[in-house]
Amino acid sequence: MALKGISYRACLIAFVLALPVTVLANPGTLTVDSDEFEFQDNTSTLYFRGDVNAFGDFFLSSDELVVNFSDEAKGSGGKIEGVLALGGVCIEEAGKVIRGDRAEYFADENIILVTGGASAVECGDIVTADKIKLFLSTNNVVLMGGKGERVRASIRPTKDCDSEVAGEKFQCRRPR
Numbered sequence: 001m002a003l004k005g006i007s008y009r010a011c012l013i014a015f016v017l018a019l020p021v022t023v024l025a026n027p028g029t030l031t032v033d034s035d036e037f038e039f040q041d042n043t044s045t046l047y048f049r050g051d052v053n054a055f056g057d058f059f060l061s062s063d064e065l066v067v068n069f070s071d072e073a074k075g076s077g078g079k080i081e082g083v084l085a086l087g088g089v090c091i092e093e094a095g096k097v098i099r100g101d102r103a104e105y106f107a108d109e110n111i112i113l114v115t116g117g118a119s120a121v122e123c124g125d126i127v128t129a130d131k132i133k134l135f136l137s138t139n140n141v142v143l144m145g146g147k148g149e150r151v152r153a154s155i156r157p158t159k160d161c162d163s164e165v166a167g168e169k170f171q172c173r174r175p176r
Helices: 005-015
Strands: 031-033 036-040 045-055 059-069 080-093 096-106 111-122 125-135 140-144 152-154
Touching: none
Parallel strands: none
Antiparallel strands: 031 045, 036 045, 045 059, 059 080, 080 096, 096 111, 111 125, 125 140, 125 152
């Protein structure tokens, strides 16, 4: 079955945080590498499995990436319902890095929820939380602690946005 690359590219770019949303306004070429790719027409679902790397105007790495389409979009490559990245999720764009065990994009609410030891870094500032919720429409972020865990922010008084992002802990995997 022929896949329409533009709609899949748009969904992945939308998922990858819109960190900032300008990536969505003018998306470039997106390449996705994985050990396995599957499209299930009966469920309108795309699966990328095994060392998934998506790169273009941003970089995403995870163990698995699942893209769900609405039933009415069947065969047209149309509307994205949601995107789920699982296992060692790392998203990097324009000097910003977000990590977690799981990241999910909810198209109907236009939000991304990163969970499982979620952390974010920009210009040396580091935040960690059980959950990071990004509201893409308003460019707002909410950090939430988990059971017995609190949100932590380490903010530098002087920003160093030109140097390496705060250490190896915040580096995304790179394509092979």
